[in-house]
Amino acid sequence: MISHLRERVTTALWLVRTLIRSGFLGSSRVDRYIRMGLNLRRHGGASPVSGIGLAAARDPDGIALIDEAGQLTWRELDARCDALAVGLRDLPGASVATVAILCRNHRGLIEALAATSRLGADAVLLNTGFAGPQLADVLAREQADVLISDDEFDAVVEPAAQRLPEMRRIHAWTEGESDRGATVDGLIGANSGTRPGRPARAGRIVLLTSGTTGTPKGARRGGSTDVASLAAMLDRIPWRAGESTVIAAPIFHAWGFGQVAIAATMTCTMIMRRRFDPVATLELVRDHAATGLAVVPVMLERITDLPDEVLDDHPMPTLRFATASGSRMRSDALVAFLDRYGDVVYNSYNATEAGLITTATPADLRVAPDTAGRPLIGTSVRILGDDDREVPVGEVGRIVVANNSGFDGYTSSDSKAFSDGHMVSGDIGRFDENGLLFVVGRDDEMIVSGGENVYPLEVEQVIGALDEVLEVAVTGVDDDRFGQRLVAHVVRAPRAQIGADDIQQQVRDQLAGFKVPRDVYFLDELPRNATGKILKRELDAGPSNQRKVS
Missing domain, CATH: 3.40.50.12780 (ANL, N-terminal domain)
Structure with a gap:
């Protein structure tokens, strides 16, 4: 029991020291900590974006955000989030339970996230690399009541929206004058100075998995007051x-x-x-x-x-x-x-x-x-x-x-x-x-070749160690003799002349024979999604810029 108490005291001291060292706990006036608590209560408790309201109470005149449209203080950003929440709440039609967001990095995305949470609705963050059919599938599955999107995505949004006639659309980042309907800035301007009521609970964030092997799943994330995780x-x-x-x-x-x-x-x-x-x-x-x-x-x-x-x-x-x-x-x-x-x-x-x-x-x-x-x-x-x-x-x-x-x-x-x-x-x-x-x-990427397990990363690291190789991805394809065989997809470094034999010999010199790629493709670049992950399923499909050397 004494050892358990000692451990708890040690943990508490570490927690306080870490939060003080980082400046999270500091010399703010007591009234500001009170306002921080009141803000949490007004927004329905903790959410993944509660920090905006807390920062507005803690340092209202500090700079919150700088983007291509300028800068906002925490007070201004907090007020804009409140105004947008009221605008979303008062949209014609059914009440808003789910808001999908298809935006690049800018203030409109941040405001949409916080406003949705303050309504008690769920915000679904959409991949900016989605094609039309994939976007439509995710919007339908998530039952989006509202879609907030940048103008640049209209070409993929329009076909998807036709499948969801009840879904209301709001434009976030617009180029020039927009006459396409409601905008984030328009809703904020129309409701400036207003606040939404307190929701039963703060809204959750739905983050999509990478979807590198299929349609991405939606993972709900709620808020937490666990400062130990922050301290860690x-x-x-x-x-x-x-x-x-x-x-x-x-x-x-x-x-x-x-x-x-x-x-x-x-x-x-x-x-x-x-x-x-x-x-x-x-x-x-x-x-x-x-x-x-x-x-x-x-x-x-x-x-x-x-x-x-x-x-x-x-x-x-x-x-x-x-x-x-x-x-x-x-x-x-x-x-x-x-x-x-x-x-x-x-x-x-x-x-x-x-x-x-x-x-x-x-x-x-x-x-x-x-x-x-x-x-x-x-x-x-x-x-x-x-x-x-x-x-x-x-x-x-x-x-x-x-x-x-x-x-x-x-x-x-x-x-x-x-x-x-x-x-x-x-x-x-x-x-x-x-x-x-x-x-x-x-x-699910493990390759079984001739009854032996091969992890692609091990082979990729050996090939990638060559100065003549800029990038490499290894996949497995069906093979009548071995069940699967290894294929190396290689991007040469600028001006490099390395060939398939050199790559195969590099692997042969350092790894077991069954780990040597039987095919080598040379590409101009590897296909990636919007977060930079390599899309190996597209490599398996044989993109047109591959040149095979076996």
């Missing part, structure tokens, strides 16, 4: 209250959305632009003296792939952390970023359902650039074999996770598998003797 993240990644962060990662994705939630909670200025451009991103960090940068790995790669003279002209002296997640990062790009900008990269393993699971610090990445890091405090990660028992250190198995992510089930009839209270992630990986996690790949 702050203990690993050096966010500081009141600073500025460039959010380049797509906000519709779980990782990008999470960075918005953290920034608002920490009263950090959110800096964003609608489309990612590597040079423009460097300029945003420099011009606004940002201390943080949130990206998906392919963005960091695009930055390091810039010519040296461009990088020399765009230093980032204020940058303290660049946080990435969403897919595997090229080791050469990671090391190049660290060497140029210092030990500032924090690479995280994140899941739509489970949230933040592990984080690799710069020290971890210097030792092992391909590691996903260590579990956060309060998060349990296990590696299980086929018998659902933990495997020894170093052995590969299924990754299962237990934490307080706020996952509230799928919107469809699908259910998430659990094992002894741990969520089955769908990924496979291993721990090393230092407690570092290495994600080997997806469970």
Whole structure:
């Protein structure tokens, strides 16, 4: 009992120290903390976007957001969210229970998220890379009452909207004068100074899974007042209250959305632009003296792939952390970023359902650039074999996770598998003797060739180590003799002349013979979705820009 009490006291002290060090707990006046509590109550309790109201109470005149339309204070952003909530509530037709949002990174997306939550409705974040049929399927499944979208997506929205005649449409980012009906700015202007009533509960956020193997599922995420989870993240990644962060990662994705939630909670200025451009991103960090940068790995790669003279002209002296997640990062790009900008990269393993699971610090990445890091405090990660028992250190198995992510089930009839209270992630990986996690790949990507299990990532890393290779993806295709055979899809580095024999020999020299790709395709680029993940199903279909060399 004494040891248990000692543990609780130690945890409480760590929690307070971490929150004070980050500035989350500070010297704000008592009346501001009271207003923060009242704001939570007025909005129906905690939600994933409660941070906006809290920041408005804590630092009303601080800069909340900077985008291509200008800047907003927390007071202004909070008031705009209230006004939009009233506008949504008063739309003609049935009451609003679900709002779908198809927007790039800008204020309208943030306002739509917060306004929907303040109504007690669910907000569904849609992938900006959706084709028309996929968009229509998701809108129908989620039973969207309202769709808020940017003008640029009209071509895919129009056919989808025809299948849902009762769905009301609102335009967010518009180019020039728009005569297409209701707009976010129009609803805000018409209801300026008003507030919605208190909902029975704050609305939830529905985040879509990546859908790399099929139609994405909708994962509900509710709010949480668990400050221990926030402290666990702050203990690993050096966010500081009141600073500025460039959010380049797509906000519709779980990782990008999470960075918005953290920034608002920490009263950090959110800096964003609608489309990612590597040079423009460097300029945003420099011009606004940002201390943080949130990206998906392919963005960091695009930055390091810039010519040296461009990088020399765009230093980032204020940058303290660049946080990435969403897919595997090229080791050469990671090391190049660290060497140029210092030990500032924090690479995280994140899941739509489970949230933040592990984080690799710069020290971890210097030792092992391909590691996903260590579990956060309060998060349990296990590696299980086929018998659902933990495997020894170093052995590969299924990754299962237990934490307080706020996952509230799928919107469809699908259910998430659990094992002894741990969520089955769908990924496979291993721990090393230092407690570092290495994600080997997806469970459904494993290739069985000649009765042997092959994890594509292992082969990809060997091929990717070649200087002449810029990118590579390995897939399996049906084979009459072996069941499946390995296929390497390779993007050559500029001016490289490497051939299929060289690639096959590289694998043969380092791995078992059954792991050598029998076919090699050379491509101009790998197909990716809007968050930078490689779409292996499109590679299996044989895109037209592939040239096969066997």
